[in-house]
Amino acid sequence: MSQKTEHIEKAFVEGAGRLLARATAGRSLTTEDLVPRIRAAVDKYLLRDDPQAVRETVDDFIDKLQADDLCLIVACEWGDEKAWNDLVERFSVTVRSAARSASSNEEGAEDLAQSIWAELYGLRVGKDGKPAGKLAYYSGRGSLAGWLRAVVAQLAVDQHRKQSRLVQTEEDSDFDRIIQQGKDESNWSGHGGVVDPEREVSTKLAGAQLQKALSASINQLSAEDRLLIKLYYFEGLKLHEAGALLGVHEATASRRLTRIYADLRQCVEGILMEQGWTRPETKRAFSEVALHLEADIEPLLASEGVLLKKENEIAG
């Protein structure tokens, strides 16, 4: 074993000792019980991106682990009944709340919550006697409540997929019909007045090309910029929420967004000009398509805003 590896191993052992000292309830665990979990977390989140991480960085990472939550989960993994009772008692409300958010009704939420506990309880120990299952994925770096919410969300997606594959409900078919009707209506440009069909077609074509260029431009952005655009426009987050998720202030996110607009426009113009457009044509296309979209989008934006607000209140 290299000196570096020994050094890191020593850090794990000492870190485990400090973690046990920090925990209010050690649950009869030893450093040997915790070292593998700590090692896995450090490998996953630190050494994978920075193999030459220094001892101080490793110690700092270990010292920021949630001692009580990690000890609880490790104890549950090893079959500690008292630990299981504590887990259910402390986090049943969290699980139920997360299940309610992921489900459309109360019954589905209750089923989902029961499924979670069953799955976690059933996967305490694997066939080889070693801990297995979802409990092993908890690193202790984040909160146990948040981890449980993530588990519930993933399980909800799995269950939905299973249900949707089995049966296409009447509601879904009606929904598909409505979508199709909407698409057809969007092709109709008349608003009761005389419309120049040629102009209409050219506008639509220009719009389609513009949208395509915009998609390509978005893919050329950096990951963080792309994520900001997706969070703000595609997920419907407010600017301060998107900024919080990216770890920046709202003002920083706003400035970044302004810069992204300029970059996107420049990129779109470049793509269109490569396709044979002239600069005046691209400028005109931007303004015309934007005007056209504004007329279509404004009422929808207003209603979407109301819907988003209602959804947030329900999720609340």
Add this chain to the structure above:
Amino acid sequence: MKQSNNNAVDLLLRSLSRRERDESPADERDAFIAGRPGSEVALEHLDADELNLYAEGVLPAPARARYAEHLADCGICRRMVVGLAQAAGTAVRYETVSQQSGVGFWQSFAAIFSLPVLRYALPALVLTGVIAIGLLALRQQSGNEFMASRQNVDSPVPVNEPAQSAPPETGLSGTSPSAPLDKRASPSANTESSELKNNSLEDRGLLAKTGDTITGAKPGAAPAAKDAQEYPSVTGATSSQPVYAPEPAPPPKSVHTEADTKSIARKEEPLEREAQKRQDLGYTVQSKDDSPTHGPARSRAAPSGGTGGRRDLDLSAENRVSRDKVKKGADEETETRTVSGRRFRRQGNAWIDTAYESSRGTTNVARGSEQFRALIADEPGLRAIVQQLDGEVVVVWKNRAYRIR
């Protein structure tokens, strides 16, 4: 222009997002579950722990950047992260509120002295201290100035020479005091002022020799304080002159107070108007003494100095007392005298009414002149004063100043 460009891009992005949302979301879920071959996104979906750590913002920076790259392209994971972040935000706010409610007094007290608070509190405290020190210094300064001004008030100060700023004097036959200044009269005023000044200088010299104080030795005389203000300081002996505290207020006078004087003046206004009328019409006032029909009530000639003065049988007891005092202290230098309820201060050879102001117009009257005889005939009170005081007398009578010499 820039704003419109941004608006265009904003609208295009919104349109794009709507379109992608409307397109089959089920395909994305299938890719997530089945792990579509060739789809990097599907193979590297984030597990529950990674999603949770990103949502809570506790990942190291390199790992965070790695996951951001996946989340930018994977809608499923992105939506999960958004949901977890919103739920965590709500939970954190709830925990923060419950923690705050349980914070003890000492914790909250200690929080006041925490670094983030001190960071803003210290400059504010420093500024407050600077302002307070400045205010104290200003108050102290103003207090010192006040004390200095008080000391100046108490100590003898140079008198404002009345003749320096005196307007030109007018005679009885001349214009009224309110008339515009007569330039021809100004040299005489200046001459008089210089005479007064010389007299005052002589006084100073006398005082310096005798060592008498300017305010005199009369206790209980409030005007003495006023005199101290008005009399010139002894130039040669200013430094050696002791500074006296202001004398206490005098006892109430039984004779004419200023209010009485004013009321008398008001009563005598019609007479004054009549006299003024006579002047305007060019009447000469005959002395009653000269009138053959005049009875023996009035007598001529004051005992000192004045020619044509009459003994005034209506002298008040106070006048007799004051005269006696004057006689007794004739050899001594007395600076003030009270005659007919008026105080006069000595200024050289002149007796100046304390009510006299240098800015007032003065009428010159020579003793023994027709004007003088007419004046004292009409004004017995004035006659009494003139008879009491010898030499030059400046008296304010019925709101007019007369210089009788």
